[in-house]
Amino acid sequence: MVENNTVQYTEDNIKTLEPREHVRLRPGMYIGKLGDGSAVDDGIYILLKEVIDNSIDEFRMKFGKRIEVKIKDGKVVVRDFGRGIPLGKIVDVVSIMNTGGKYDDGAFKKSIGLNGVGTKAVNFLSEYFQVKSVRDGKMRRAEFREGKLETLHDEAETTERNGTEITFIPDETIFVNYRFRSEYVERMLRNYTYLNLGLKIYYNGEVFESQNGLRDLLEEEIDGEIVYPIIHIKDEDMEIAVTHSDKSQSETYFSFVNGQYTSQGGTHLNAFKEAYVKTIREFFGKNFEASDIRKAIIGAVYINVGNPVFESQTKTKLGSTTMGQDKDGNELETIKTFTINYLKSKLDNYLHKNPEIAEAIQKKILISERERKELSGIQKLARERAKKVSLHNKKLRDCRQHYNDQKAARKAESQIFITEGDSASGSITKSRDVETQAVFSLRGKPLNSYGLTKRVVYENEEFNLLQAALNIEDSLEDLRYNQVIIATDADVDGMHIRLLMITFFLQFFPDLIKNGHLYILQTPLFRVRNKKETRYCYTDAERIKALNELGKNPEITRFKGLGEISPDEFKHFIGKDIRLEPVLLGKDQTIEQLLEFYMGKNTPDRQSFILQNLVVEDPEIDKKEKLEDTDA
Structure with a gap:
């Protein structure tokens, strides 16, 4: 008789999770991918953003011109000077889903977040969370552990100014080995100030503020020379800043909705690109190619939309198609129509008043047109060759889900490893x-x-094959992998290949780096183990710690190259415990300076950099390895 092993599916299999349990079980639904802080879209930055968004909304409602942000050893404190959460509701606002003041359009018009989820998700995903509110001489605090209320303090008298203070420590069981990177935090805070003139944000002693909005953003982001002074136009519901780079080959955009940086663009950015091309064509009366008009453009667009709809909880891409609704609930004009009319009026007038800028734009378009025609022959041959090779390209082992596939459930996790040699x-x-x-x-x-x-x-x-694999020939819009990872050995040759690849991306695709897509794979240098436990060590300090903790005479192995690490072990280093080091542009570094550093004259600084990043040979380990080889 054959035994029936079919799993029974009954009423007992149906479970209902409390909101806190659901957020902790499926955090990706609320904050995107988790990560350890090495990527700009990792979960810990979404937690920070969700808290700051509430403070920004207070400022936008004209309550409080100062926000204080402190981050130290993984602990975050955000203090605003707005109205403060009503004291009787401080627990509900941070722990009960769909509770908040933003559903009342009279209190929050065109705010960043309207779904009542953000701060609750922060609370549920934190090992410690505290909310403190001050209103009119009264103060109240509530403390939580993993989203569960631990202590609700009574109201107390205070001389503090009105406002809300949120303190949280991300849960290390969810955000493994996390670390806040100041480069990412600072960029987030600068973006807030560009969109909110008059706001001051204090971060660990440094002050961020903006006097000129998106013009300041472009001036901060521009590398090298520009073709003409930045065009800056703004009114209540839209602001644009645009110019052209003298050297860049690609298009660079920064887009925002209601104070929110939309890193993946959306309907408003698409509308801006279409409206810009249409306006330029009509102004000059010529049907220029769109690619020639936009080549080397550096643009920023900001739009205010009523009740914006985003494509995910993390609000990185706008999905709304209209400007909102009027007081009777009727749909307003589309974002596309609004943007086209805005640029047709404002940008057209600007160019008529500034003929020297119009002349510079036309000259840039004609140069781009000439360069495109000169390259067209070699491009056609290269594309045909790439298409032919891609059918049997042994150099690319592709994956199934890609970053530019809107239907891919795990598109944010997409990665491509650029490796040296067949063994690695x-x-x-x-x-x-x-x-x-x-x-x-x-x-x-x-x-x-x-x-x-x-x-x-x-x-x-x-x-050419790499460019085709990444799908970045014209822009990053259809980039196929969220993370482009350089995986080389930590020796002289590996370091050289790493520098050559960084140089390639800096030279031709700098936006890949600017937008936080390029990384270095960190692989363990040592394996230390005894009969009970194996530890992988990424630094000499970790090796020494493992030696001290694993008892007498543990076995030590140094990995000299990626090819020496077996696939069974490698799966640990590129799985959930992957360690990535982002390639970042420093606050005061230009692309030209970095290129000169990496590949210019052989400076002592670069020699020092290479030496600091190489594996140092340890004679004791060599001796032990030789003995093990002899025993074998």
């Missing part, structure tokens, strides 16, 4: 997640592209 790529390929992780294998050291023109991207087969 083989280990990664065998241990990767085929759903979200792709591998591109370099033949050896790539060409040094420092100082070369983009023509080389098409003439060099490897660069």
